[in-house]
Amino acid sequence: MADLSDVSTSLALGLVAVTLSLFWLKRKNTSRDPPGPPVLIPGFGHLLQMSSQPVQQLRLLRQRYGDVFRLYMGSYPVVIVSGAEMIADVLQTRGAEFSHRPPSFLAETLANNKGLLNTSGSTWLEQRKTMIRTLKMQAATGGHLETYIGKAAQRLTTQFKSLVDSGQADMLDVAPFIKRAVFFVSFSLAFGRQLDFDSEFLISYANHYDHFFRCLNLAVLTAFMPWISWLPGDLVGYKKCKETAEIIVKNYVEPEIARLKSIVNNNNRDVKDSSTVAPFCLASVYIDEMRQKEREGTPTFLSDEHLPITISDVIAGSFDTMSSGLCWMLLYLIHYTDVQETCRREILDNDCDLDIAKYVYTQAVIMEVQRHANMAPMPPAHCCDKDTEIGGYFVPKNTAIIINTDSLLMGPEVGDDPTAFRPERFIDDEGKLHIPKWFIPFSAGKRMCIGMAVARKELLGFIIELLSKFQFSAPKVNGRECMPPLEGINGISHSPKPFHLCVTLAGQRK
Numbered sequence: 001m002a003d004l005s006d007v008s009t010s011l012a013l014g015l016v017a018v019t020l021s022l023f024w025l026k027r028k029n030t031s032r033d034p035p036g037p038p039v040l041i042p043g044f045g046h047l048l049q050m051s052s053q054p055v056q057q058l059r060l061l062r063q064r065y066g067d068v069f070r071l072y073m074g075s076y077p078v079v080i081v082s083g084a085e086m087i088a089d090v091l092q093t094r095g096a097e098f099s100h101r102p103p104s105f106l107a108e109t110l111a112n113n114k115g116l117l118n119t120s121g122s123t124w125l126e127q128r129k130t131m132i133r134t135l136k137m138q139a140a141t142g143g144h145l146e147t148y149i150g151k152a153a154q155r156l157t158t159q160f161k162s163l164v165d166s167g168q169a170d171m172l173d174v175a176p177f178i179k180r181a182v183f184f185v186s187f188s189l190a191f192g193r194q195l196d197f198d199s200e201f202l203i204s205y206a207n208h209y210d211h212f213f214r215c216l217n218l219a220v221l222t223a224f225m226p227w228i229s230w231l232p233g234d235l236v237g238y239k240k241c242k243e244t245a246e247i248i249v250k251n252y253v254e255p256e257i258a259r260l261k262s263i264v265n266n267n268n269r270d271v272k273d274s275s276t277v278a279p280f281c282l283a284s285v286y287i288d289e290m291r292q293k294e295r296e297g298t299p300t301f302l303s304d305e306h307l308p309i310t311i312s313d314v315i316a317g318s319f320d321t322m323s324s325g326l327c328w329m330l331l332y333l334i335h336y337t338d339v340q341e342t343c344r345r346e347i348l349d350n351d352c353d354l355d356i357a358k359y360v361y362t363q364a365v366i367m368e369v370q371r372h373a374n375m376a377p378m379p380p381a382h383c384c385d386k387d388t389e390i391g392g393y394f395v396p397k398n399t400a401i402i403i404n405t406d407s408l409l410m411g412p413e414v415g416d417d418p419t420a421f422r423p424e425r426f427i428d429d430e431g432k433l434h435i436p437k438w439f440i441p442f443s444a445g446k447r448m449c450i451g452m453a454v455a456r457k458e459l460l461g462f463i464i465e466l467l468s469k470f471q472f473s474a475p476k477v478n479g480r481e482c483m484p485p486l487e488g489i490n491g492i493s494h495s496p497k498p499f500h501l502c503v504t505l506a507g508q509r510k
């Protein structure tokens with residue numbers, strides 16, 4: 001049973017939050033404040049309104065208030081920025097100014113304000129640069145990324161093949177298989193060792209990340225209403241989320257780091273026996289650089305406290321987005337079977353070669369899926385660390401700024417009928433891949449996704465392997481096609497609702 005003193009403390013804190021928000025709301029709006037709808041329920045702000053169909057809500061609000069408007073998430077003001085011109089101003093023209101993350105209860109309690117995703121300023125920049133440099137080398141031709149993708153994709157196809165052979169692939173939920181394959185790649189990049197695909201360790205590690213994201217979808221409410229976390233019980237899954245984050249770092253990330261440190265510390269890099277040479281990976285490069293800077297006395301923000309969170313941020317940054325991206329891709333391919341066929345033809349014509357430049361059409365399909373499904377309608381918030389203005393409106397320092405990606409991906413710049421699924425919009429008159437300025441599924445500017453090159457190679461690598469071997473179609477129930485809808489769930493990212501599909505060997509559709 002809940003302790004009464006817990007309840008009264010929570011109520012008292014809740015009251016303080018509501019009073020503070022009333023104070024905020026009573027503040028006279030000056031003409032320089034961004035416009036926005038009135039708040040009906042103090043303490044909640046517009047959260048209830050935004051919780052169902054946020055993209056449609058943002059469209060309506062933009063029509064009414066323009067490209068810069070203000071909402072309240074709980075008691076916190078949030079500025080929503082829409083449209084090509086305003087978004088380019090915030091992310092690119094003044095990208096450095098807006099490269100900060102706003103202070104957040106979740107960043108503080110889940111990540112201790114450490115790592116890469118939630119930090120700002122010089123601390124963030126040094127973590128980011130170290131990760132980008134290493135990822136670039138891994139993703140370059142001849143780097144390890146191709147090997148990891150190749151192995152993961154092959155193992156995924158082996159699993160699908162055995163399911164097809166045993167008659168278990170007529171109505172298959174592919175998501176768990178895809179999550180493990182994606183996790184295999186991220187883990188290998190992070191720690192330089194390739195796990196056994198069916199090992200308990202890999203399955204349990206990937207399940208923990210999966211669980212973390214599922215809890216976070218609702219627990220994110222505590223970022224705006226921290227007092228919910230002080231209530232007895234676990235109303236929004238915040239406690240489960242925190243516990244899972246701690247397990248991930250303690251049981252999985254830290255032991256891998258300790259293993260790599262013992263190799264790097266023993267200075268075994270020159271030893272001929274490859275089992276004692278630190279593999280080239282995100283964690284070992286970080287440790288190396290940190291040690292080197294310590295030795296030279298160079299001031300650095302690379303540290304033993306940041307290291308596990310930075311690595312965990314990179315794995316987390318790739319896990320949810322990549323698995324959701326691949327699931328969306330397969331879902332669209334069963335809706336648009338002619339598109340699936342054209343991709344397969346391109347893949348077979350190129351003998352499944354991994355050279356990304358050879359796949360103009362398949363890349364255009366991946367981009368159109370990213371656009372049409374809009375996997376990140378509300379990407380992580382940015383902020384400015386001093387008072388500023390956007391579009392002529394005053395924005396106090398540390399105010400959360402959210403980029404309305406829907407306003408670009410479904411905006412007038414897209415051209416004819418943005419609601420239509422048409423991969424050709426990414427191919428120019430000369431048959432070359434055309435990446436328009438408005439296409440920013442990985443965001444843009446100083447804070448854009450560090451894994452874009454990895455993601456593009458990885459998505460393509462999996463699709464090449466899968467489409468060359470299998471055909472994907474809607475499952476049948478009592479002989480009738482049962483097409484899963486192109487609908488998503490709004491959480492931290494926009495992922496497809498759980499669905500089943502039918503997998504057959506390529507050329508043998510039922």
Ligand code: HEM
Pocket residue numbers: 116117118128135313314315317318321322325375376379380381441442443444447448449450451452454455
């Ligand atoms: C389809 C796949 C992916 C999509 C759509 C995606 C999208 C994004 C977006 C929208 C952001 C926020 C940028 C901002 O704050 O303005 C982001 C940040 C980030 N992404 Fe990705 N991402 C993908 C794959 C990856 C991969 C494969 C990795 C790692 C290898 C990765 C690592 C990160 C990290 C670490 C950040 C935080 C960057 C920072 O705060 O400086 N992402 N991503």
